[in-house]
Amino acid sequence: VQxxxxxGGLVQPGGSLRLSCTASEFILxxxxxxxxxxxxxxxxxxxxxxxxxxxxTYYKDSVKGRFTISTDxxxxxxxxxxxxxxxxxxxxxxxAAGKYVVWLEDQYEYNYWGQxxxxxxxx
Numbered sequence: 001v002q003x004x005x006x007x008g009g010l011v012q013p014g015g016s017l018r019l020s021c022t023a024s025e026f027i028l029x030x031x032x033x034x035x036x037x038x039x040x041x042x043x044x045x046x047x048x049x050x051x052x053x054x055x056x057t058y059y060k061d062s063v064k065g066r067f068t069i070s071t072d073x074x075x076x077x078x079x080x081x082x083x084x085x086x087x088x089x090x091x092x093x094x095x096a097a098g099k100y101v102v103w104l105e106d107q108y109e110y111n112y113w114g115q116x117x118x119x120x121x122x123x
Contacts, residue, residue: 001025001112005095008117015085015121021078021095021114028076032101034058034110035069035080037091037119044094048080049104058104062088085121092116 007019019035034049048069049058059067068081078095094117096110103109 003095003097003112003114005093005114005117008093008119010120010122011085012123013086013121016081016083017085017119019080019082019093019095019117019119021080023076023078023097026097026112028071028078028097029073031097031099031112032104032110033069033071033078034096034098034101034104034107035067035078036094036096036107037089038094038116039088039091042091044107046105046107047093049101051101051104056104060105082119085119087121090119090121092118 002024005021029052032051035047038044047060050069066084070079095114097112098110101109
């Protein structure tokens with residue numbers, strides 16, 4: 001079971017990025033999926049999550065209206081569209097999948113993790 005994240009980079013404040021996370025050896029639509037991030041010196045935190053079975057979604061308050069989680073089942077890929085990026089969004093972003101997740105923002109409920117992709121928002 002593997003998750004391969006990509007799409008990070010350097011972007012100016014107000015810019016956009018789209019992160020991708022491709023799953024291999026399992027069907028992503030059978031799992032709860034999420035994006036997490038860890039800024040330097042801080043703990044990893046939940047950014048967004050989605051449960052395909054019941055349609056539940058989660059967004060961290062500070063990203064609501066700016067970030068959108070989505071999936072492409074044909075490509076078995078998870079996305080995080082990030083708009084209006086701010087310096088405080090700078091972090092390593094991780095994708096994750098879990099079979100039985102109650103709290104979408106709880107990293108400990110996710111079983112599989114991607115390797116992380118760095119997003120730097122700076123002028």
